[in-house]
Amino acid sequence: MKALISFSLNRRLNNPVSWMLYGFSFFLFGVILFIDVLLTSFAPTLILPKSIHMNPSMFDMIGEYLPSNFIYQNDPSKADVFIHVKDDGYLVTGNLSMEQGQVIEHLIVGYHRITMIENMPDSLVSLFDQVMIAHIEWENVTESSASHSGFIVITTIYFMLLSFSTAVANEVVNEKTSNVIEVILTSVSHKEHYYSKLLIGWFTMLMQLMIHGFGFVFWLMVRIVFDNGSGLLNALYRWQFLTIHYSSIEEWIRSLDLQLSSISIVVLCAIFLMLGILLVQLLMVLISVHINSIEEAAAIQGPFYLGMLVIYYLAIFINSADQLNHGWGYIFSYTPILSMLFMPSRLLLTNVMFSELILALAIAFMALIICLVLGEEHYRNNLLKGSAKSAFVKNET
């Protein structure tokens, strides 16, 4: 089994296309992590803040609240955006996105309010405050970002599932169509071959994660040494990928508030993902033993992919706390295969009881074991069917 696994891993990971991909991903991580530096050199308009002009008294009052994607410009002829004070209000000119427009509007309203208050008698000021400023506290308003995380998790799982399961299934098809399977099976048992195929898919995934992860960590380290990531974080804030401005990567990581509970959720999501990928990969391998030619592969695997696509859209559709706590989302979080998408979503969006978690894990694990055991016999009986000179095997009674 060891020889089969190392041969297969070597073929998958050590070939010209893979090396090209590693080089490309390494280059891409470098570009992403130094995007601000590159843009400053090659396309400064994309990275530099918009210059804004307003009268000096207005700037004195609201200048400190200007977001970092705006910079005050004294000279009106050099400014991208102008704020003119008119008798009946304000005039803003310049190209602004909707979000930038909202920011400017917010600043102008603030400025207007302050100037109005300054001209009011004190008795009116306190009354005005009570009328105009409501005291609002925000607590546990995280569903929007959590449901975004849910979407990201679902999509990541789905594509990992498809790509790695397909690779393993195609390997079985290749071995069958090239008749190599017959020679391999004179050296290893059907059982070893079966389990090696499942392990190969997993090892490939882990190795690729490690290889690409190395590239990412390398550039991250370089970035930290370079400026502690402040330029990149600043750019991300300007482009509104971040809602809060951070001055260093360390500060950003600290802000994530990584606690044991959130780490446990990530680990549990990973466990459901692993169980799900193994199960889907297993099903793909079991389907692939029936494939006798490359042409058949698409015809047989196609409906399987469509089924997976339906599950994917279903998971996206039901990706809300309410749906996942009741009804179908709740049931699907215990259903083998579906649980790898729905349980991580539940974990991210809602509070899942420990007993529910154990039950879902047990069901997913049992389903995998049952399929493994039943699949082994199925694999043995069908692996050589359709290979060269097996016309008689097809008619087996």
Added chain:
Amino acid sequence: MLRVENLTKLYALNSGCQDVSLTCKKGEIHGVLGRNGSGKTTLFRCLLGLIPWDKGSFSLESSLSTIRQFGYLPEERSVIADLRVTEMIDFFASLKKMSSKEVREEKNVWLRKLKCEQLELKRLRECSKGNQQKIQLICSLIHRPDVLILDEPLTGLDISNVRLFKEVITDYAHSGKIVLLSSHQYEEIEPICDSLTVLNKSKVIVQGKLMDIKRNHPIKTVSVSEDAQMIYALQKGVTDIRHEGNTTKYLCNNEADAVNIATLALKNRDGRTIKVESLTLKDLLRDQQ
């Protein structure tokens, strides 16, 4: 020694192999012959453990680990086309749990014996059919199995490669190994086979040492080339006539009659080729099947 007893693997319509028994000693080349679908490949697959059999058993006296006892060259091309020759040999050797030192030594030996040292770094898709077959043969015997099973090893080879394969197979058997081989090229394997098992419709119909089988069939044949008119058909002692292209074969029940026909033919030779020989494997099997 390889001993197979009543091995039976039947599929629908009674195809497969039924009650096959055979014994092969070390150093012996045993031909398993028969028409397409007579059960040869099924027999090989059972011996290799690729398919379960219904009945019977086989045993092999061997000092090797189970994984190394058999080597197999399937009838169909079984190569991973994008691999280099050396990588393919290394892979199959690693499946047989050979150490890298062993692989290196044996690989050099067999590449040299099969005259394909220059192919070592080529990809298999760049190799000719004959060369791919040579590489497959190396993969099947690099671990020096006690039993080498060759399913139609000579198919698709040119004359010089057929000769080379026959030499390698014979040398291998003479090194104290058992070779089981099937082929439809009876003329080619006849000189190298020591014993035979002929299958027809899943059952053994002829078995034994090739010499013994021939002795039990004392028919002599006289082959006369460019004799489409069957000039000697009415001569005394001719029991049957067969055509192979322009050559006519006169079958006689005894040697004296055959020699008479050959003497006559020699007198009128006129550039023709005249051969007197015992019944060939091909003729013999044509009678039996």
